[in-house]
Amino acid sequence: MNLGKVELHLHLDGSLDMETAYRLAKERNVIDETWTYDQFKTKMMVPSDNPSLEECLKCFDFPIAIMQDKEALSECTYTLIRNLNELGLIYAEIRFAPQVHCQKGLSQDEVIEAVLDGKKRAEKDFPNIKTGIINCCMTYGNAKINEEANLETIRATKRFLGKGVVAADLAGAEGLCPILDFKPLFDLAKELEVPYTIHAGEAGPASFVKDAMDMGAWRIGHGGHCTEDPEVLQEVIDKGIVLEVCPTSNIQCHCQPSYEEHAIIELFRKGAHVTINSDNMTLSRVNTHSEIDKAMTLMGFSEADIRKMTEYAIQAAFLSDEEKAELMKKI
Numbered sequence: 002m003n004l005g006k007v008e009l010h011l012h013l014d015g016s017l018d019m020e021t022a023y024r025l026a027k028e029r030n031v032i033d034e035t036w037t038y039d040q041f042k043t044k045m046m047v048p049s050d051n052p053s054l055e056e057c058l059k060c061f062d063f064p065i066a067i068m069q070d071k072e073a074l075s076e077c078t079y080t081l082i083r084n085l086n087e088l089g090l091i092y093a094e095i096r097f098a099p100q101v102h103c104q105k106g107l108s109q110d111e112v113i114e115a116v117l118d119g120k121k122r123a124e125k126d127f128p129n130i131k132t133g134i135i136n137c138c139m140t141y142g143n144a145k146i147n148e149e150a151n152l153e154t155i156r157a158t159k160r161f162l163g164k165g166v167v168a169a170d171l172a173g174a175e176g177l178c179p180i181l182d183f184k185p186l187f188d189l190a191k192e193l194e195v196p197y198t199i200h201a202g203e204a205g206p207a208s209f210v211k212d213a214m215d216m217g218a219w220r221i222g223h224g225g226h227c228t229e230d231p232e233v234l235q236e237v238i239d240k241g242i243v244l245e246v247c248p249t250s251n252i253q254c255h256c257q258p259s260y261e262e263h264a265i266i267e268l269f270r271k272g273a274h275v276t277i278n279s280d281n282m283t284l285s286r287v288n289t290h291s292e293i294d295k296a297m298t299l300m301g302f303s304e305a306d307i308r309k310m311t312e313y314a315i316q317a318a319f320l321s322d323e324e325k326a327e328l329m330k331k332i
């Protein structure tokens with residue numbers, strides 16, 4: 002369908018350009034010369050039939066190993082934005098966790114600078130697409146393990162706000178510990194006036210969505226499980242909370258049963274502000290077009306519904322009112 006497309010929820014490390022990743026992996030000895038392109042590709046994508054969460058998480062090993070220096074970070078960001086432009090996107094928020102790219106001595110600031118360098122080069126070469134960077138804090142199941150790195154991510158987000166970075170996030174293995182354990186991060190974000198979204202209610206329960214709202218999030222990554230608690234669902238609807246839903250990724254990770262029974266259908270019909278996103282383009286073998294196609298062929302959404310969701314996405318983008326009005330004109 003002819004519509005300017007928008008992505009609010011896209012992970013850099015799960016969406017790498019395959020040929021760029023293969024080249025960088027060889028150059029950086031992440032793989033040796035015996036690896037063929039097809040072998041490499043297989044390791045970068047989830048097995049198509051019923052993968053376990055472990056298999057899904059394994060797919061991030063190569064991207065993280067590859068992106069430990071400035072050139073790789075910049076190049077991976079550049080080629081992703083180039084690909085998004087080819088897909089006809091007019092706006093994309095790309096997220097990544099600076100702290101996982103510090104294994105070879107880069108500081109979080111240096112990591113962010115390298116990503117912003119790739120973004121700047123891409124936007125110069127491909128002026129039809131606009132992008133914003135979201136810095137993810139990480140959960141590994143115990144908030145204390147990396148609390149200092151996470152607080153540094155919030156502080157770094159503040160330093161780069163208005164320079165290409167638009168917000169912070171909390172990503173990682175949801176549900177291993179209470180999401181409220183991460184409250185200090187969002188208290189700091191509020192104090193510094195750093196906007197944020199939070200992954201909640203993907204693998205975790207409806208109560209996590211409630212907790213994320215209580216911590217001040219008005220945008221939530223996934224959030225599908227909020228339908229399991231009528232009160233939480235009602236609050237999501239009443240407050241106009243924006244849910245960044247990623248249908249295929251949710252199904253692959255066993256967080257939603259199928260396209261036909263995905264919570265996004267009920268959520269949209271009840272008036273919740275849901276948006277459709279790719280999450281991880283390479284890892285999940287999807288892109289913006291294929292997700293919209295699934296939404297229309299398997300989930301019963303009409304072209305008007307997709308347009309409505311695109312409007313929700315633009316209204317919720319981490320952009321100024323003027324910038325949002327510009328995007329509205331393009332859809």
Ligand SMILES: [Zn+2]
Pocket residue numbers: 010012172200222280
């Ligand atoms: Zn995500």
